[in-house]
Amino acid sequence: MPSRIYKAPWFVKAVFIVSFFIIFFVAGVTYKNMSKLSESFDLIEHKYELGVELEQMISYLKDAETGQRGFIITQDSTYLEPYFSGRENINNSFAELKQLTKDNEEQIKFLKKLNILIDNRLANFEEVERFVLKKKNNIDSPNLIPIFLEGKQLMDDIRDKIKIMIELQNKRLEARQEAYGNNLELTPIFLYLVLLLSLLLMIGAYYKIISNLKKLKQTNKQLEIFKESANQSEIVSKYGNWIWNIEEDTFIFSDNLYRLLGEEPQSFKASAANFIQFVHPEDKEKLRKQVEMMMEEENLPYVYYRVIHKNGNIRHLKSYGKTLVNSEGEKRLLGTTTDITDEIENFVKLEQRNFELERNNKELSAFNHVASHDLQEPLRKIQTFLSRLEDKEENNLSESGLKYMSRIKSAAARMRLLIDDLLQFSRTNKADKVFETSNIYLLLEAAKQDLAEVISEENAVIVADTFPAMNVIPFQIQQLFVNLIGNSLKYKAKDRSPEIKITYEKVMSSKEAVLINAKANTYHKIIFKDNGIGFDNEYAEKIFILFNRLHNRQEYSGTGIGLSICKKIVENHQGYIFADGQPSIGATFIIYLPFL
Amino acid sequence: MNEDYIDIILADDDEDDRLFFTDAFEELKITTKVSTYNDGVYLMDYLNSEEIILPNVLFLDLNMPRKSGMECLREIRANDKFKDIAVAIYSTSASEEDIEKTFVYGANIYIKKPDNFKKLKKVLSEVVTINWQYHTNGLNKEIFLLRL
Structure with missing residues (x-):
């Protein structure tokens, strides 16, 4: 057979x-x-x-x-x-x-x-x-x-x-x-x-x-195990099951559903009325309406409500039900009720923290902006008065007086630099980042225009590849170019005029060792290479940290903000920036910007 | 309007800035008549009073108590009576936002207050001798911000 x-x-x-x-x-x-x-x-x-x-x-x-x-x-x-x-x-x-x-x-x-x-x-x-x-x-x-x-x-x-x-x-x-x-x-x-x-x-x-009976026994055994594990998972995951036979209006509550109500398993008759007794008075009406809706639609969306335990504890529950019709045509609503108190508490906490964080951020940004902005005014006056003093009273000052005045001037100039950089830094933080398809060459030209004075002073040579159009925040990319070129000009070698070579390449992230964890597949790779004083590669990462300087103020006038701004701008574009230095030969900055 | 001298008004709440401003014009060899107002309310009260001679150029500080430079600008540009006044924004800040806004509201030029008296004189002499025909209607944003 x-x-x-x-x-x-x-x-x-x-x-x-x-x-x-x-x-x-x-x-x-x-x-x-x-x-x-x-x-x-x-x-x-x-x-x-x-x-x-x-x-x-x-x-x-x-x-x-x-x-x-x-x-x-x-x-x-x-x-x-x-x-x-x-x-x-x-x-x-x-x-x-x-x-x-x-x-x-x-x-x-x-x-x-x-x-x-x-x-x-x-x-x-x-x-x-x-x-x-x-x-x-x-x-x-x-x-x-x-x-x-x-x-x-x-x-x-x-x-x-x-x-x-x-x-x-x-x-x-x-x-x-x-x-x-x-x-x-x-x-x-x-x-x-x-x-x-x-x-x-x-x-x-x-x-x-006989064999069916054996199988039945085995299945029964498995069912027993399954039931036990379901029981356990109900307890661990804090949920309970219920079955509502709609035609007969009878209920079956799982053991853990009673526990969710703070009661001993099967300690009272399973019924809608008995369950609703535990529901928070403010939520009773809502739940009743939902139950009525269930009667009609027989498919319950998520219902959120609170229950009060006998000891006064308030718990948040979430229920979901689905109608099943068995082979005998009996309609049953199978439902799951979950205790989501912890989730809600965590969510509330998280929301609160988020709110605080957002507020702190806003405050910080506003503080940063206002501070640097408002600091400018007295500084500008100090500088203007200094220039007047210099013009009008220079001849009346002693030598040490003149020396002090020049010191005040350089201190004021430094303060101006710091404020300007800080202002710029806070501006790169702002949320309104509008990406536009931009002509990178024009942005580079604008950056060169910004630095025209220094470039001609230093006889700097800037050579650049052609760039494709990129989807970027234009003013930020211009700022990036200004900062990088400015950086190269600032840290030029004393014995030669600065040369900056800017090259462009389209790369796959899989081919670049440093882009192992990169999100995008293809990147614009822009390299700024100069012939300046360079730096020890030991500091390759440190130079991007805010207020970090590798040199003494007397030697080079930096604020330690410029490269931090570069990093921030590149990060705003979901890109990467790396520095590579060779002391007294030059520095190379490699920028990866994703194709957007 | 007077043909013999250039009528200039400055609205600025900062005493030192008003001093720099008047000093600069005194030192410049241009025939000007400079009057200053301590804030936007005083300025607008003056401009709206009857039988006055409207200035040729109005310098507006943005950050002022009671009525800000931005509010003054909007009122002035909303009134046809003041359509011939050249408005120069004269501010400590040169934020993109302020530049953009004042440009849109119809200012003619934007000056960032310099930190050097010599520069200040240079800027002011440039502004008052500008061919305003070129700067009217704010058609060209490129030259809106006065670069030095």
């Missing part, structure tokens, strides 16, 4: 149906054979009875014949007694025969002929009797001989007819026996085989049931 069929769920059912029909069939066949058997028996009995009756008839006729003959010879009327009783018996016997042959047309025909013959024979008897009584003892009369002969003739005919009738009956029996003989012989084997098959099927079904 192919195991696929054996495993089919309808198998047992089919086996039982087949077995049922087999047994039904066997019962039918048996009944039929039994009735045929009894029919055959009846037939044999019938034949026997018919035979006996016919023999009896002959016997009665013979008795009558013998009685008559005796009377003819002896003239003693006592011999006639069997003759008279014979006649009566013949009539009775004939009635009996009629009864026995009533279901056989052929026999009835023969019986009718026999009847005529018997009537003729009896008539012959009467004729002989009349003849004998009329002519007393005249048995030698030649007239009697033909009558007598006729009697014999009739008697022979009767015998013949009876013989034929008995033979006919025998034939009928034989034919019947032949017809049913085979059948009857095969029936036991057939029945045996059919029963055997049925038995086999039953055994198969039995094994199937």
